[in-house]
Amino acid sequence: MNRIKKLFQEKKNILSIYYTAGYPNLGDTIQIAEALQKSGADILEIGFPYSDPVADGPVIQASSKQSLDQGMTLKVLFEQLKDLRKNVTIPVLLMGYVNPVLQFGVENFCKACAEVGVDGCIVPDLPMAEYEEFYQECFEKHNLSNVFLITPQTAEERIHKIDGLTNSFIYLLSSSATTGKNLEVGDTTEAYFGRIKAMNLKNPTMIGFGISDKQTFDKACSYANGAIIGTAFVKAIAEGNLEESVSNFMRKFRD
Amino acid sequence: MKYKVNEKGYYGDFGGAYIPEMLYPNVEELRQNYLKIIADPEFQKEFHQLLKDYVGRPSPLYLAKRYSEKYGANIFLKREDLNHTGAHKINNTIGQILLAEKLGKKRIIAETGAGQHGVATATVCALRNLECVIYMGEVDIERQAPNVARMKMLGAKVVPASSGSKTLKDATNEAMRDWINNPVDTHYIIGSVVGPHPYPDMVAIFQSIISEETKKQLLEQTGSDQPDYVLACVGGGSNAMGMFYHFMDDENVKLIAVEAAGKGVSSGFSAATTYLGKEGVLHGSRSILMQTEDGQVVEPHSVSAGLDYPGIGPQHAHLFKTGRGQYVSITDDESLEAGLLCTKLEGIIPAIESAHALAYLEKMEFKGGENVVVCLSGRGDKDLDTYIKYFNL
Numbered sequence: 001m002n003r004i005k006k007l008f009q010e011k012k013n014i015l016s017i018y019y020t021a022g023y024p025n026l027g028d029t030i031q032i033a034e035a036l037q038k039s040g041a042d043i044l045e046i047g048f049p050y051s052d053p054v055a056d057g058p059v060i061q062a063s064s065k066q067s068l069d070q071g072m073t074l075k076v077l078f079e080q081l082k083d084l085r086k087n088v089t090i091p092v093l094l095m096g097y098v099n100p101v102l103q104f105g106v107e108n109f110c111k112a113c114a115e116v117g118v119d120g121c122i123v124p125d126l127p128m129a130e131y132e133e134f135y136q137e138c139f140e141k142h143n144l145s146n147v148f149l150i151t152p153q154t155a156e157e158r159i160h161k162i163d164g165l166t167n168s169f170i171y172l173l174s175s176s177a178t179t180g181k182n183l184e185v186g187d188t189t190e191a192y193f194g195r196i197k198a199m200n201l202k203n204p205t206m207i208g209f210g211i212s213d214k215q216t217f218d219k220a221c222s223y224a225n226g227a228i229i230g231t232a233f234v235k236a237i238a239e240g241n242l243e244e245s246v247s248n249f250m251r252k253f254r255d
Numbered sequence: 256m257k258y259k260v261n262e263k264g265y266y267g268d269f270g271g272a273y274i275p276e277m278l279y280p281n282v283e284e285l286r287q288n289y290l291k292i293i294a295d296p297e298f299q300k301e302f303h304q305l306l307k308d309y310v311g312r313p314s315p316l317y318l319a320k321r322y323s324e325k326y327g328a329n330i331f332l333k334r335e336d337l338n339h340t341g342a343h344k345i346n347n348t349i350g351q352i353l354l355a356e357k358l359g360k361k362r363i364i365a366e367t368g369a370g371q372h373g374v375a376t377a378t379v380c381a382l383r384n385l386e387c388v389i390y391m392g393e394v395d396i397e398r399q400a401p402n403v404a405r406m407k408m409l410g411a412k413v414v415p416a417s418s419g420s421k422t423l424k425d426a427t428n429e430a431m432r433d434w435i436n437n438p439v440d441t442h443y444i445i446g447s448v449v450g451p452h453p454y455p456d457m458v459a460i461f462q463s464i465i466s467e468e469t470k471k472q473l474l475e476q477t478g479s480d481q482p483d484y485v486l487a488c489v490g491g492g493s494n495a496m497g498m499f500y501h502f503m504d505d506e507n508v509k510l511i512a513v514e515a516a517g518k519g520v521s522s523g524f525s526a527a528t529t530y531l532g533k534e535g536v537l538h539g540s541r542s543i544l545m546q547t548e549d550g551q552v553v554e555p556h557s558v559s560a561g562l563d564y565p566g567i568g569p570q571h572a573h574l575f576k577t578g579r580g581q582y583v584s585i586t587d588d589e590s591l592e593a594g595l596l597c598t599k600l601e602g603i604i605p606a607i608e609s610a611h612a613l614a615y616l617e618k619m620e621f622k623g624g625e626n627v628v629v630c631l632s633g634r635g636d637k638d639l640d641t642y643i644k645y646f647n648l
Contacts, residue, residue: 100551
């Protein structure tokens with residue numbers, strides 16, 4: 001059974017952490033992964049940077065730019081990830097935009113993911129129709145899960161279709177927004193989370209975008225199987241000792 | 256129909272809608288409605304009325320006598336420079352603002368490079384009393400101050416894009432981010448034939464008035480609606496697509512698209528996308544774009560802000576790949592010289608963008624008597640500073 005499925009069967013209140021590969025320093029990718037596992041993260045989402053990240057707010061844009069400036073490429077990342085499974089046993093997803101994947105070659109990309117032990121991908125600008133037509137076969141051949149996003153505006157019929165194409169979890173955006181906005185759970189957000197819960201989807205859901213502290217995390221967990229934190233974590237590791245920054249950040253959620 | 260978009264939103268290998276889920280409802284709403292709205296007689300009536308009374312269409316097709324003598328062919332200039340706001344951009348913004356109204360949108364956003372599309376958008380927003388926010392790169396805000404002032408006078412809010420290279424590409428990213436954050440009441444007026452489907456097709460349809468008129472005017476003036484050559488400059492490619500549109504299926508009409516070579520195609524300071532680019536995805540569609548081996552978008556360069564874009568529209572990529580269009584390039588220097596030549600020969604100061612198309616005449620060989628149409632996409636008022644500096648005027 002794949003690592004993601006196993007995790008969701010065994011655990012509640014799952015905490016997934018996003019960070020940008022090659023940030024703050026090019027060689028930090030594996031160290032951060034190990035530190036996050038040690039301090040209680042359940043899933044890692046490792047971002048491969050892109051020059052034009054339209055779904056991201058200023059913090060992740062800046063970390064992407066810094067990483068690229070320091071020489072990060074998919075080739076470099078896969079080289080770094082050869083050491084991933086030496087110590088990291090939790091599920092790992094790669095997250096990034098479609099153009100670098102295209103240039104790397106879809107087949108090469110999937111193969112490289114499988115070789116280093118990556119469990120799945122989140123590619124926000126890869127739409128469902130294109131995934132089905134050009135990517136799905138290759139992803140499945142290499143046992144990669146593709147995680148789709150849904151927003152408060154996603155129609156019910158489309159959500160069911162996404163559920164059908166998913167074999168890991170569905171990424172529930174708290175609102176239609178770029179990354180780094182604060183989660184304000186008002187009546188409409190509650191109604192939306194409630195609506196999704198009532199749909200009884202076959203896949204678990206994770207709430208992302210705007211989760212930054214214990215309070216928003218707990219709130220998200222009351223509606224879904226867990227939550228995803230990105231911007232707040234990227235901010236927290238910008239400076240100082242990496243191990244300390246990671247464990248200080250994680251302590252807020254795991255004590 | 257060989258070169259038009261298919262039901263999946265593709266032109267051959269190019270096009271599609273590579274957008275995050277947050278944009279899906281907006282783009283899908285547009286996709287489901289744009290053809291229906293545009294075909295509605297009431298919409299057509301209002302669109303054409305505004306083009307006539309407000310924009311000043313039809314724009315003349317002018318037989319440039321002295322150009323013709325110089326090159327030994329009949330050189331016709333399609334005078335988009337005479338449109339209200341000074342360029343072809345207004346054809347599209349008029350169409351899209353009417354469409355946005357039909358969709359019940361209350362707020363308009365747009366990206367702009369040189370400011371021409373920003374001005375054209377702010378203009379129609381003033382005309383229809385809609386809130387208007389324009390994203391413009393910090394660098395462009397500095398080098399295009401008069402257009403920034405125009406947009407402000409027209410009531411638009413100009414928001415600086417301070418990420419990346421701080422130019423058109425980044426302004427487009429910021430406009431897309433705005434749209435993600437305002438998913439219900441906002442319409443994004445993209446200014447070129449780029450972006451996710453249906454934008455490239457929709458913008459091409461609104462700009463196709465250029466070739467529709469040209470055909471009629473040619474028939475009147477030459478007795479045939481088929482010229483030998485049609486030339487236009489290409490950044491994203493909206494004036495070129497408007498100029499090519501009704502000639503695409505006339506295979507005997509040669510289509511020439513002129514890209515900006517900047518300081519030379521191999522100089523590292525260029526925007527010659529078909530020469531330097533590879534297939535990939537940018538701003539929501541699969542096309543040809545300038546990029547690194549790793550798929551990171553490369554910063555383009557052109558003296559002309561309107562051509563300073565690292566990609567081309569997907570339909571252009573298709574015309575290029577199938578060989579239907581010939582894609583060539585002109586350097587900064589060649590375009591400025593051509594701009595001055597046009598001014599001296601014909602008394603018309605062209606936008607530096609359009610001067611790229613004119614400059615290619617110098618490289619063509621004519622047997623004599625061919626009919627050649629060049630799209631004079633905009634006037635050069637906005638470029639006076641550049642001309643003054645270059646020629647020490």
